[in-house]
Amino acid sequence: MPDIATALIEWYRENARDLPWRRDGFGAWGTLVSEFMLQQTPVTRVIPHLEAWLERWPTPADLAADAPAEAVQQWANLGYPRRALWLHRAAVEIRDRHDGVVPRDVDDLLALTGIGDYTARAVAVFAYGDRHPVVDTNTRRVIARAVEGRSQPGPPAKADLARMDALLPRDIAASALVNAAAMELGATVCTARTPRCETCPIASACAWRTAGYPDTGDERRRQAPYEGSDRQARGAVLKTLRDAATHEVAQAEVIPTWPDARQRDRAIDSLVVDGLIEAVGGMLRLPR
DNA sequence: AACTCGTGGCC
DNA sequence: TGGCCAAGAGT
Numbered sequence: 001m002p003d004i005a006t007a008l009i010e011w012y013r014e015n016a017r018d019l020p021w022r023r024d025g026f027g028a029w030g031t032l033v034s035e036f037m038l039q040q041t042p043v044t045r046v047i048p049h050l051e052a053w054l055e056r057w058p059t060p061a062d063l064a065a066d067a068p069a070e071a072v073q074q075w076a077n078l079g080y081p082r083r084a085l086w087l088h089r090a091a092v093e094i095r096d097r098h099d100g101v102v103p104r105d106v107d108d109l110l111a112l113t114g115i116g117d118y119t120a121r122a123v124a125v126f127a128y129g130d131r132h133p134v135v136d137t138n139t140r141r142v143i144a145r146a147v148e149g150r151s152q153p154g155p156p157a158k159a160d161l162a163r164m165d166a167l168l169p170r171d172i173a174a175s176a177l178v179n180a181a182a183m184e185l186g187a188t189v190c191t192a193r194t195p196r197c198e199t200c201p202i203a204s205a206c207a208w209r210t211a212g213y214p215d216t217g218d219e220r221r222r223q224a225p226y227e228g229s230d231r232q233a234r235g236a237v238l239k240t241l242r243d244a245a246t247h248e249v250a251q252a253e254v255i256p257t258w259p260d261a262r263q264r265d266r267a268i269d270s271l272v273v274d275g276l277i278e279a280v281g282g283m284l285r286l287p288r
Numbered sequence: 289a290a291c292t293c294g295t296g297g298c299c
Numbered sequence: 300t301g302g303c304c305a306a307g308a309g310t
Contacts, residue, residue: 079294
């Protein structure tokens with residue numbers, strides 16, 4: 001019986017989806033942009049936005065040369081718009097500190113705005129081919145089931161990195177494939193709700209299957225309700241500014257009929273604090 | 289460690 | 300129909 005890493009690689013070679021960032025010579029900047037967009041946003045929604053973004057800003061320096069307002073506008077409805085601002089800041093940092101070249105070193109990547117444990121290693125591994133554990137929500141679920149015999153992973157923890165590292169082969173190229181394959185398996189077979197265990201390439205090695213698929217509980221935190229939330233109000237304010245021709249609107253004309261005026265004002269204030277909007281002379285606008 | 293932060297599709 | 304879920308990061 002082949003080990004988990006070997007089975008994953010073999011399966012991945014036959015079953016990997018054809019995604020833009022897996023094309024030959026896609027480039028580190030494209031990888032970095034794709035990873036920003038993929039933070040909590042589904043693949044199918046990301047693809048068209050990614051292609052438009054890279055056509056407009058083919059290098060970090062191109063993005064850094066424009067105002068952050070342009071990044072926030074181009075981000076459109078991808079969600080979590082702070083990512084657009086952070087991606088713009090990261091582009092400025094890459095231009096100023098790395099001569100416009102996306103860094104390869106994980107610590108350098110971690111020092112960039114908006115890049116954490118996942119994105120830093122994803123860039124180092126998928127763009128540069130280095131050997132690091134890449135752990136996302138898919139990988140954590142695969143490890144929880146196949147290795148730990150649980151039905152769902154616990155909340156994210158630092159120990160996840162060491163667990164993934166233990167699964168990686170020594171060979172550098174093979175280790176990158178195992179990282180990609182674990183994510184792909186979690187995304188398409190070992191899914192959160194209805195896993196397709198009958199087609200799983202590592203079923204024979206899966207601890208959860210061996211244990212009889214027990215329900216071991218779910219320690220993940222539940223998402224807060226969106227309807228009526230501050231997030232919803234912030235989204236409405238920002239959409240108003242994105243949709244305005246000049247990306248500038250009198251404050252009194254921003255979602256004036258919002259049911260909760262105090263919540264609306266709180267949303268505006270927090271967007272200013274975040275740097276997603278600017279308040280100048282009674283007007284609100286995207287950041288210049 | 290727990291909480292916040294968008295948006296839309298799916299079953 | 301409405302929770303659940305989605306290649307997380309910063310505080």
